[in-house]
Amino acid sequence: MNSKLFSELGLSPALLKAVDRLGYEKAAPIQAEAIPMIMSGSDVVGQSQTGSGKTAAFGIPAVELVDPHVGFVQVIILCPTRELAVQVAEEIFKLSAFKRGVQSVPIYGGQSYNHQIRALQHGAQIVIGTPGRVLDHMERGTLVLDRVKLVVLDEADEMLNMGFRDDIERILKTVPTERQFICFSATMAKAIMELIKQFGRNPKTIRLEHKTLTVPTVEQTYYEIRNRSKTEALTRLIDHHDLKLGVIFCNTKRTVDELTNDLVARGYSADRIHGDMSQAQRERVMTKFRNSGLEFLIATDVAARGIDVEKIEAVFNYDLPWDEEDYVHRIGRTGRVGRSGRAFSLVAGRDIYKLQSIERYTGTKVTREQLPTLDEVEEKRTNLFFDKIHGALQTGDFERESPVVDRLLELGFSSTDIACAVIHELRKDDVRYLKDRITEPSQGLALAQARSKRPRKADVQNSKNNR
Ligand code: ADP
Numbered sequence: 001m002n003s004k005l006f007s008e009l010g011l012s013p014a015l016l017k018a019v020d021r022l023g024y025e026k027a028a029p030i031q032a033e034a035i036p037m038i039m040s041g042s043d044v045v046g047q048s049q050t051g052s053g054k055t056a057a058f059g060i061p062a063v064e065l066v067d068p069h070v071g072f073v074q075v076i077i078l079c080p081t082r083e084l085a086v087q088v089a090e091e092i093f094k095l096s097a098f099k100r101g102v103q104s105v106p107i108y109g110g111q112s113y114n115h116q117i118r119a120l121q122h123g124a125q126i127v128i129g130t131p132g133r134v135l136d137h138m139e140r141g142t143l144v145l146d147r148v149k150l151v152v153l154d155e156a157d158e159m160l161n162m163g164f165r166d167d168i169e170r171i172l173k174t175v176p177t178e179r180q181f182i183c184f185s186a187t188m189a190k191a192i193m194e195l196i197k198q199f200g201r202n203p204k205t206i207r208l209e210h211k212t213l214t215v216p217t218v219e220q221t222y223y224e225i226r227n228r229s230k231t232e233a234l235t236r237l238i239d240h241h242d243l244k245l246g247v248i249f250c251n252t253k254r255t256v257d258e259l260t261n262d263l264v265a266r267g268y269s270a271d272r273i274h275g276d277m278s279q280a281q282r283e284r285v286m287t288k289f290r291n292s293g294l295e296f297l298i299a300t301d302v303a304a305r306g307i308d309v310e311k312i313e314a315v316f317n318y319d320l321p322w323d324e325e326d327y328v329h330r331i332g333r334t335g336r337v338g339r340s341g342r343a344f345s346l347v348a349g350r351d352i353y354k355l356q357s358i359e360r361y362t363g364t365k366v367t368r369e370q371l372p373t374l375d376e377v378e379e380k381r382t383n384l385f386f387d388k389i390h391g392a393l394q395t396g397d398f399e400r401e402s403p404v405v406d407r408l409l410e411l412g413f414s415s416t417d418i419a420c421a422v423i424h425e426l427r428k429d430d431v432r433y434l435k436d437r438i439t440e441p442s443q444g445l446a447l448a449q450a451r452s453k454r455p456r457k458a459d460v461q462n463s464k465n466n467r
């Protein structure tokens with residue numbers, strides 16, 4: 001597909017300026033195809049992989065077609081989760097920054113009605129919401145959709161999977177029949193085709209990469225776990241690859257809770273997100289993760305749906321998902337728009353069959369790798385440390401430290417001893433280097449010996465507090 005500039009898509013100056021401000025240079029393929037189609041008034045069904053820029057593909061035309069001089073709802077965008085609604089609302093907000101008079105509001109469960117009602121009364125033309133809360137507002141009469149021009153279903157497959165079908169149908173039956181209907185999804189399940197048949201009017205279909213749904217820049221590997229703690233395997237991989245920002249997927253809320261506690265106890269900066277948490281809790285965690293105040297986010301599929309955080313280095317399948325489509329969505333959290341990323345899957349016992357069906361479905365091969373041994377992890381981390389010091393020596397930018405060294409030399413210490421002491425001080429705070437590791441039973445003896453050389457619990461505790 002030829003890439004196109006946004007200036008070739010017939011956008012108004014206000015939208016071009018907003019896109020420029022967002023830092024987008026070229027239109028993503030889905031955007032290059034969908035934007036002109038939607039702006040010409042067609043119903044559109046779009047399928048493309050996660051992270052391919054679907055939000056702007058419908059967000060740009062949505063902002064374009066709003067009449068800013070009138071204060072009623074003209075666009076309704078339905079999303080499966082609160083997080084996604086908030087994220088889409090943020091992008092719409094940025095896209096409408098230079099089009100005066102355009103207002104948008106996210107409405108979702110868990111947030112007070114009053115706040116949302118005020119925004120609606122204020123004349124918002126674009127509403128981004130979860131189906132349940134949208135219906136609530138319609139029933140209360142606080143959201144009137146009788147002059148809607150455009151309906152968008154984002155992550156449509158997921159909304160159907162979550163049981164929103166009836167809600168969506170009720171909403172679609174309320175809006176005027178003249179409206180435009182847009183449906184976006186990373187996958188095209190049968191239920192979606194039915195919905196489109198029922199509500200679309202000669203929809204145009206865009207399908208990108210129908211052969212493979214996987215994000216190509218993501219390097220996928222799996223590790224067979226036998227009689228070994230999954231958590232141990234996970235932390236070894238984290239340490240070995242020196243990962244600083246990742247999402248770890250589990251299949252149940254309970255596993256999410258347990259793993260989070262485990263990782264925090266081992267000194268990692270980690271927190272959880274799942275459906276049992278209050279809206280406020282989830283938002284707090286997400287904000288922290290976005291602002292790099294948190295290294296690892298442990299999540300269930302639903303809670304993490306569509307979440308887009310820049311620079312996620314790796315996605316872990318702590319549990320392989322039940323559903324192949326979830327795998328595609330999960331690994332799409334990394335390698336966003338051209339960045340490279342890694343996906344690690346832990347495979348225990350019969351999971352191997354699940355993995356094979358994922359490979360068939362995505363048309364890609366997931367490479368089998370051996371879990372690094374503790375020694376390999378240690379060696380790798382020592383090498384990383386070595387490289388860091390070596391780099392510092394080469395740049396030579398440490399003049400300020402020489403008085404301290406001079407004083408120590410005057411006290412009669414050798415330069416080797418001084419350097420070793422400094423390194424020791426630096427590394428003892430690295431929980432990933434000197435930590436009290438748990439390991440598989442077969443290595444129990446070796447570990448007991450190794451442990452006697454490791455710091456006491458109190459030191460580990462201290463180093464945790466420093467993180
Ligand atoms: P999808 O909904 O297809 O999973 P998103 O709309 O969430 O994808 O976009 C993924 C990421 O790509 C976001 O961080 C978004 O800001 C960025 N993005 C979208 N369009 C472009 C573009 N044309 N150029 C660069 N980055 C883009």
Ligand code: MG
Pocket residue numbers: 054055154155306
């Ligand atoms: Mg999306």
